[in-house]
Amino acid sequence: MQRTHRAQKIHLDVTGLSLCAEHNSATLNPRNKACAMKTLTSLSLALALLLTAPLALAETTLTVYTALEADQLKAYQAKFEAENPDIKIKWVRDSTGIITAKLLAEKANPQADVVMGLAASSLLIFEKDGMLQPYAPKGVELLSKAYVDDRTPPAWVGMDVWGAAICFNTVEAAKQGIKKPESWKDLTKPEYKNKIVMPNPASSGTGYFDVSAWLQIMGEKEGWAYMDKLHDNIAQYTHSGSKPCKQAAAGEFPIGISFEYRAAKIKDGGAPIDFGVSKRRPRLGSRSHCDYERQQKPRSSEKTRRLVSIKIGQRAV
Known part of the structure; x- marks a missing residue:
């Protein structure tokens, strides 16, 4: 609507310039000169507004890539x-593996302005490839050094942690006569064959986190042997880390390997699940945020980082 109005104004000003000049085609008298100068000034302003309109519109949308849960x-x-009514966030959300692959594929032609809520393991890859813009958000000094890039300023900063959880549907388990597993190794027992769903480590950050943690806790040889046995009991591998817990809550499978945030939300919603972490649990994973090298909208990007920094200041990891 605004651009239509500006276009109409340009048309009127050009018409006005023609009317100023038509009284004397050879020379302009002082009155006509003043008219012409006034019209030319209006024309210049109108053209400037029209030409800068696309840039102004482009600066109002901030593209943020994330693997955080939609809710x-x-x-x-x-x-x-x-706080920033002139800026709209455009979320590009998927599982960690998909977002990571997308960012790497777009390295030569970046589409993201900010990366938020992605596993620190992915950001280490981006940092190595020179894809991140270093930035020290307000409150970063409150964080444990384990959750912040050790460079100054840091290329990435942790924003939260998440832990693995086993979602156990008590109703379905009672129907099928199975007991709640008390450890990760319990999941390899024959009674759980085709009773378990877990996230695919190739696409899910939660799944990758599980594999990484098992290898760190058990050692490489024992860890791979454990996963071979666990695989025999897996009924399905899912694209996302939250789906196994949702499936367990819905009664599709009695057991889902997921993470504690989704498990707590589902349980609070009234689902008949019990959840917990193993007695020998995987380490906590860190999700982080960073500023992307694209940097076409530095002011808007900085505002997004400040928003995340508020959360950092309120709850030091």
């Missing part, structure tokens, strides 16, 4: 857009 994004977006 987690609402709080960030509501607060950010309330």
